Amino acid sequence: MPGKPKKACIVGSGNWGSAIAKIVGHNAARLPQFDDRVTMYVYEEMVNGRKLTEIINETHENVKYLPGHKLPENVVAIPDVVEAAKDADILIFVVPHQFIRTLCSTLLGKIKPTAIGLSLIKGFDQAAGGGIDLISHIITRNLRIQCAVLMGANLAGEVADEKFCETTIGCRDSRLAPLLRDLIQTDYFRVVVVDDEDAVEVCGALKNIVACGAGFVDGLGLGDNTKAAVIRLGLMEMIKFVDIFYPGSKLSTFFESCGVADLITTCYGGRNRRVSEAFVKTGKSIKELEDELLNGQKLQGPYTAEEVNFMLKNKGMEDRFPLFTAIHRICIGELSAGEMIECIKHHPEHIPKTTYVEEDETATETKTTG
Ligand SMILES: NC(=O)C1=CN([C@@H]2O[C@H](COP(=O)(O)OP(=O)(O)OC[C@H]3O[C@@H](n4cnc5c(N)ncnc54)[C@H](O)[C@@H]3O)[C@@H](O)[C@H]2O)C=CC1
Ligand SMILES: O=C(CO)COP(=O)(O)O
Secondary structure, eight states: OOOOOEEEEEEOOSHHHHHHHHHHHHHHHHOTTEEEEEEEEOOOOEETTEEHHHHHHHHSOOTTTSTTOOOOTTEEEESOHHHHHTTOSEEEEOSOGGGHHHHHHHHTTTSOTTOEEEEOOOOEEEOTTSOEEEHHHHHHHHHOSEEEEEEOSOOHHHHHTTOOEEEEEEOSOTTTHHHHHHHHOOSSEEEEEESOHHHHHHHHHHHHHHHHHHHHHHHTTOOHHHHHHHHHHHHHHHHHHHHHHSTTOOGGGGGSIIIIIHHHHHHHHOHHHHHHHHHHHHOOOHHHHHHHHHTTOOOOHHHHHHHHHHHHHHTTOGGGOHHHHHHHHHHTTSSOTHHHHHHHHTOGGGSOSEEEEEETTEEEEEEOOO
16 A cells, blocks of 8 residues: 655755756656655745745745746745754755755754655765765764765756756665655656665765866866866776775766766866866955855865865875875965876876786786786
8 A cells, every 4th residue: 555645855955956856846746655745945045135935935936046947836945944854754955065964963853763865965074083974974873864865967057957867866775766766757867776875975076076177177278188187087086086985886886977977067067167267267266266156056076175185184195196186285275276287197097007028029918006
């Protein structure tokens, strides 16, 4: 017998939060397994003298973070996160990563103990002991609920325009996966579910660092070949990072939308790329440019670079990740953008893996360790 329809709540209402609200609202209204009413937590602010929640509930448009797109009428904006989340069976977390710990402490003990989470948040947080924490792990630990992740090549504006794209859900629990997929999938937004949850999330976070490198390349007026080199070396560092810190993950995950596809789209069309290009061209700080160019939207790349560097430095491993390290040092003003290229000219990936040794007039292939 079918159970009670599941209630969904979207915790967040920025650019991506609003685009996903459009999809979730549409699916909740059409599919019997979901309650029609979808709540959306909106961090309250005044826009043109009016509360943003009131504007959204009257006009069904998030005029600040996703202007020009109507949200379904069953999506209800609520300024109190506890009020928005308390009855939900599925909590979709989609706030900039710097706000997640505060939100979790507000929600602790106030949500259904049977609720499940789905994190769309790309980023890490610093962990005690000098490491990093995955956002889904923070949610699971602090709210005591399971939390899957969704990451992909999903620039919010294009998704809201209903242009075809793919996404990846990382979900270890195969019983939950169909419910999450049904809530998210549409004919233009195709979901692939994999069980390699941590690697999916790490891809989503790390690609934002590489996107800053792509922006520096654009700011320096270097060409597509240089950008391709940064993307390739970035991908190799992402793979190495997962290999070292999340052993047991699968290489195939990098070929899902959350891997190579997200890396490409962000390095060409994302906010991290845009602000990083302006950083080189204007000489202003990242923070100034974030405020000037993004109208309240938040960057993840420079913060993620800092969090990753915090861990790499603690472990004495900066030289194994020269691109991530250079990007962080450029963001904080320790290096000029031009020096990124110097830093990667002798990248470990350039050390030959194969050498050919002439022996008795026959060429013999031998392996060297890079
Ligand atoms: N925008 C995009 O194209 C995509 C974004 N993402 C990821 O989704 C996550 C959320 O990004 P967006 O929805 O784009 O957000 P955004 O970048 O538009 O951020 C602004 C949001 O933060 C809220 N905010 C500001 N101060 C706050 C506070 N103190 N507490 C709570 N919320 C506060 C604002 O009200 C607004 O809703 C990020 O991790 C991002 O990397 C993932 C895929 C695509
Ligand atoms: O994650 C994104 C696309 O998948 C968006 O990237 P930006 O935050 O750089 O815009």
